[in-house]
Amino acid sequence: MLKFAVKRVVACFFVLIAVSFLSFIVLSLAPGDTAVTILTHTFIGFDDIIHDADVQTVSQLYNLDSPLILQYWAWLKGALLGNWGTSYVHNVPVWSLILSKIPYTLFLGLIAFFAAFIISVPMGLYAAAHRNGAFDHISRFVTIFFGSIPNFWLALVLIIVFCIKLNWLPVTGIGSPLNFILPGITLMVGMIPTTFRITRSSMSEVMGQDYIATAKSKGLTPPQIVSKHALVNVAPSVITMAGLEIGHILGGSVIVETIFVWPGIGKLLYDSIISKDYPMMQGCIVTISLGYIIAMFLVDVITASIDPRIRLGGSRN
């Protein structure tokens, strides 16, 4: 098990390096003069008049004239030594700003995730155990319906109903537990359909296996079949899906964070891309990737501990 874990950690490190390199190259190739963007976002208004001399000054100031690969190497050397650079726009160390945003993103995301998990996993299990029943049809319809609602629209409707009409909840801010409710619901509604459908389809597949038929023929009751045979086999799929969702959480949500003025990492990344704040972009992307990698690492370890075929490199079939 330890050997398995060490191999995964080493692989994760190289994945992180590859992600940072790719993101740097791709973002550098995006249209728009980097010096002009930095100039207009940091020193003058974004659509104010530009002087050639200022463009050249900014290029020199931020070392934009050197080859891309050297710029990346300079960033990587600093990052490996714990220096993620200083944001062009915010003029503060990248890491300190990211660190200050992570709790807000993570806390909101985890609340939404656990709420979605508690609702959708039992729903998915029940719907699969009673396939083609009334509950199955209704729950599928409801989840497709909510899954189809764009989150910006849902957020605005929730604000109009609960903040304007009923005046129960605040629109923006972070000071009170009430502030979590609307952004939490908006995020949760987006998570439920995926979790529900994966749980339902995994459970349906398991329920069609020979060992379930054998269990039935032995005379076990449906609750016994589900708890003793089905759940253990559904768990790897649900845990993998949960890992993906948790990894996704650290990426934040630009829409939800913008509408509810939530100080998360998603908006920070979006703004840094728009203003070509390279150190901040790299910092956000590496942090988000790290979140995914840690989540996936945990999924691998958990599923390997549940299913020995995984850690031994064998096949499920």
Next chain:
Amino acid sequence: MKKAKVKKSLSGIMGAVLLLGLLTACGSANAPEVSTEPNAQAMAAEKVLHIGELWAIDGIDPVNQGTLVKEKALVTEVLCEANEKFELIPGLATEWTHTDDNTWVFTIRQGVKFHDGTAMDAEAVAWSINNALAVNPTLVTSTNISSVSATGDYEVTIATSKPNAELPEYMHLSGFGIIAAGTYDNSGNFVLPIGTGPYKVDTFNNSTGVLTVIKNNDYYGTKPSIDKVVITGMTDPSTRALALESGEIDFTCDVPFNETDRLDALDKIRIEKYVTARTYCINLNCGDLFSDKKVRQAASLAMDRETIANDVLYGCGSVSKSMYTDNMAWDNTEIDGAAFDLEQAKKLMAEAGWSDSDGDGYLDKDGRVFEFTLITYTQRPGLPLIAEALQAQLKELGMKVNVTTMDSSAITEHIKSGKEWGMYLSGSATCMAPSCVYFLENKYYSSNISAYGYSNAEMDSMIDKCKTEFDTAERYEISKQIQALAMDELPVIYVCNYGVAYGFNEKVSNFKFNPTAHDYMWNVDIQIN
């Protein structure tokens, strides 16, 4: 055995994730939670104004985020202020004069103290200006300042590398807001802006982007009427409108155009619309389809600006007669470039040799259809709407317009690279400084990026002359001549003056519009009940 192991693993991981979430959410020293909810008890004791700011508050550096710190938070002040006609009036400098073409001497106001209690004297002012020049190199380019020194207890001398008749006007730039040395720590790291303004910074949370300022009881001028102002960055216009409607904020700027009438009809909300020193304008590609002046004039005549101002912008803006608005002291009021005459436009196109020879509805000449790309960007919400309206209006003239939106920095690159374009629609600031030539130089001077290839030796010479004319009245006169030439040549067409819609909670009163502000600047005697 296996079941117990699974259970143990699952519960362990779930517990760890929960614990991590809770620990990180509650334990970060870098992210103190700042409530935007007014505390009921505090509200009874003090007057608090909550502002929904339209940009994200990324920082409060008094040089690079000077507009926020000076105009929206009233923390810093500048040497030269401006009145509603954009004429200079004394600020932290009581008077100024030029001793030769390259030297300006400013007399500093006496008896003014910074928020940290230190005196604002010539030494402090010279340090502050030198600091601004070091932090923001674009200020050197725009002013040509070569040295700043204290030449008396209350006298600062500024030398320029080239004659700059408008140096006092540039001292109005918010980046030149005067700050105390205590703004930075001993290692030179920025801490908080310490200015001389009617308000001083109380707290700023870099993570949440919430800035709180409190009144400066030692302010030398009109005493502030509001105790505390909380400014929260809300970049989504709909959120600002909803926060205003719910009573969470008392004042905001730029609510969605199409929401202004609905909000204004509500009892507790008031919408006020004003025109700012910014213009929706179009640079024409004079090196290609618009090389003929008659074609440029025809395009301008085909634009129905009244419809755009009233129906497209919902009244958030007004018809542009030229680049300036008539409240500016140097505006050439004799110019009226807003005529809408489609028949005359068609006639001019015919005179320029363009006709619809194949009857497809679009003009053509020597086998080339009059087709071009109109480029704009989306950061200013009025631009894409105006672009679509212009596409339809110019079609009436027989011009085939393809609208493209891209990032504003990509537009400069697109045009410089020689790719096809016909019109570039932007929302340009006409008075970053209250200068009668700043905008003209940048839009019409041959070597400037923003002139996009337009070149006219006569124009260049007049601009040079204007920049070095030290007599204000004479400088305004030259500016008016440049405006007339520019509107006659028409390399840039002006569509509408940029409007803002301010939203107020009914309890806010006595707001006085400041036309020199870039988004808004509230007055110290604003009232909140």
